[in-house]
Amino acid sequence: MYSAAFIFEPGTYDQRFHALDALIEEAALATPGYLGAETWRSADGARVNATYFWESEESLRAFSAHPRHLEAKSQYTRWYKGFHIVISQVLRSYGDGTIAHITPNQRKRA
Template sequence: MYSAAFMFEPGTYDDRFHALDALIEEAARTTPGYLGSELWLSPDAVLRNATYFWETEESLRAFSAHPKHLEAKRQYTQWYKGFHIVISQVLRSYGDGKISHITPNQRAHA
């Protein structure tokens, strides 16, 4: 499993942003290997983190090459003050079983 964490500081969103954002979300959901996403805010609510989860690196790469995603990348300065992306391979995930998450819980519960 792989994750792509897209950390960004929002700027000003317009109608074109919202339309393109909806198309990108649809492209992610319909890309084979897409597992889900989650959104987090920094404690001061200035930065946001949208993390997407993928079965394989190939599925993540397929999404990153989608034409609408590439279009948004070319125009990001219109809508974001800055961004940083972290691509990670998920090696393991676990918890007490009381919180549902996209990643599998790999620890047995007593």
């Protein structure tokens, strides 16, 4: 499993942003190997982290090459003050089993 964390500082969103954002979400959902996403905002609202989860690196690459995604990337300065991407391989995930999450819970309950 892989994750792609899109960390950004929001700017001003216009009608084109919202339309393209919806199309990108549709593209992600239609990409084989897409597992889901979760979004977090810093306490002061200055930064957002949208993390997307993928079955494989190949599925992540397929989404990265989607025309709508490429279009959004080419225009990011219209809508964001800045961004940073972190691509990670998920080696393990676990918890006490009370919080559902996209990643598998690999810890056995006692």
